[in-house]
Amino acid sequence: MADTPEAMIVEHVLDAISDQRLRAGTKLGEQMLSDLFACNRANVRRALATLSAYQVVDLIPKRGAFVATPSEKEARDVFQARRALETTIIRNVIRQADDADIAALRAHLKTEHAVRQLQDRPKAIRASRTFHMLLARIGRNSVLEKYLSELTMRTSLIIGLYGPTHASLCADDEHARIVDSIIARDEARAQKMVEAHLRHIEDEIDFTQENTRLGPLSDILRPAAG
Amino acid sequence: MADTPEAMIVEHVLDAISDQRLRAGTKLGEQMLSDLFACNRANVRRALATLSAYQVVDLIPKRGAFVATPSEKEARDVFQARRALETTIIRNVIRQADDADIAALRAHLKTEHAVRQLQDRPKAIRASRTFHMLLARIGRNSVLEKYLSELTMRTSLIIGLYGPTHASLCADDEHARIVDSIIARDEARAQKMVEAHLRHIEDEIDFTQENTRLGPLSDILRPAAG
DNA sequence: TCTCTTATTATTGTTAACAATTTATGTTAT
DNA sequence: ATAACATAAATTGTTAACAATAATAAGAGA
Numbered sequence: 001m002a003d004t005p006e007a008m009i010v011e012h013v014l015d016a017i018s019d020q021r022l023r024a025g026t027k028l029g030e031q032m033l034s035d036l037f038a039c040n041r042a043n044v045r046r047a048l049a050t051l052s053a054y055q056v057v058d059l060i061p062k063r064g065a066f067v068a069t070p071s072e073k074e075a076r077d078v079f080q081a082r083r084a085l086e087t088t089i090i091r092n093v094i095r096q097a098d099d100a101d102i103a104a105l106r107a108h109l110k111t112e113h114a115v116r117q118l119q120d121r122p123k124a125i126r127a128s129r130t131f132h133m134l135l136a137r138i139g140r141n142s143v144l145e146k147y148l149s150e151l152t153m154r155t156s157l158i159i160g161l162y163g164p165t166h167a168s169l170c171a172d173d174e175h176a177r178i179v180d181s182i183i184a185r186d187e188a189r190a191q192k193m194v195e196a197h198l199r200h201i202e203d204e205i206d207f208t209q210e211n212t213r214l215g216p217l218s219d220i221l222r223p224a225a226g
Numbered sequence: 227m228a229d230t231p232e233a234m235i236v237e238h239v240l241d242a243i244s245d246q247r248l249r250a251g252t253k254l255g256e257q258m259l260s261d262l263f264a265c266n267r268a269n270v271r272r273a274l275a276t277l278s279a280y281q282v283v284d285l286i287p288k289r290g291a292f293v294a295t296p297s298e299k300e301a302r303d304v305f306q307a308r309r310a311l312e313t314t315i316i317r318n319v320i321r322q323a324d325d326a327d328i329a330a331l332r333a334h335l336k337t338e339h340a341v342r343q344l345q346d347r348p349k350a351i352r353a354s355r356t357f358h359m360l361l362a363r364i365g366r367n368s369v370l371e372k373y374l375s376e377l378t379m380r381t382s383l384i385i386g387l388y389g390p391t392h393a394s395l396c397a398d399d400e401h402a403r404i405v406d407s408i409i410a411r412d413e414a415r416a417q418k419m420v421e422a423h424l425r426h427i428e429d430e431i432d433f434t435q436e437n438t439r440l441g442p443l444s445d446i447l448r449p450a451a452g
Numbered sequence: 453t454c455t456c457t458t459a460t461t462a463t464t465g466t467t468a469a470c471a472a473t474t475t476a477t478g479t480t481a482t
Numbered sequence: 483a484t485a486a487c488a489t490a491a492a493t494t495g496t497t498a499a500c501a502a503t504a505a506t507a508a509g510a511g512a
Binding site: 029030031041045061062063064 | 463
């Protein structure tokens, strides 16, 4: 936990994005961040550069840093990439998961189900994401894990932007059935289910209208007077 | 070209890595870079943060920035990730490639073949990488394209570290045959060939001994006296 | 009341100096 | 000659002040 201030900022922003406390378009002012994390602006700027490399923050010259607002095309690309990564991940999981991993999966299903009852949307979103990241960790491919981490963040932004208010959480039973096929070591079925699951999420999204009251980025997009 | 100095540094370092002018472990001093690109150290530091986010540079506190030296495990993860991404990419290519794209592919094959005759290894490596990135561009998924870009960089580092001296370039005819199956719109065959192609590259690598005379990172790894 | 202009404020970008730490150099002793 | 130690140089990390630009507020005129 005694990490560098820079890593702290990155981590906190990613966390906030992943459970939708930070919405697309929100401005991330340098002073605000340096105050919040008790560090100088140099650290803030490097953190923002890192977040920009992760593609969850847009850096606009002379204007500042803003939480990214993915377009529909970008969103669809993200989902296709997730299908590519997660089908490979699930294959790794089935081949490599040991008893401890299976236990972890079962435990997660329980907590995820419990959280869902609480009607606490941010918590539910986070739990849902955790499931996918747990699979990635069990898959033991750090490259896929890292990339999926980024893509789940961006998925959070996408759902926050275009998603319906109450749905768009991964269906509880779909996760459970994926775990079932993992336990059964049924590779083909597990891959199909993961792919279908991701498609369901994508299908629930309505790109025809983005959820308004988005952050100050809408201001940014109008051409500056002059 | 009139980009920010920071973007310039990132681009140049990535270029140098991708055609193996920069080897794994090489130290990237801040002063050296700020002199070279005629900018202040603040810019250099942000560029290094970005490169570190791309996983092609390791940032070691109080010690500096070094070109990353992928382990065998990391290398294998990179190759598996490439298979996942590139099989999806090739599917996109087959579904979306228009005449201009096909022409571009044919043109590339020609230049790649010509370059190969010159016995100019860096140029050949670059041409080889360009083929894969051309496919990614034709696939029209910016997420996959971005990630593949990073992974081809890391592949360059891996081959530079563990690869044989003269081989480990993508086989000329394999590229050509991939293009053939694209033109034939044979999805299954193209996917198989891409996967086999990537496996061939991986198989040529000998992890038992890393190419010595690696950079100063070997010094870094010995525990500091004290 | 609305719009255009002007002045003020806030924010981003740059620079230079300083502190802290590591690396390199050179000396001494075994 | 090698190893340990002390000194000097170079490098990373931090900080504060300054300049340049953009966002905001205020005021004048239609």
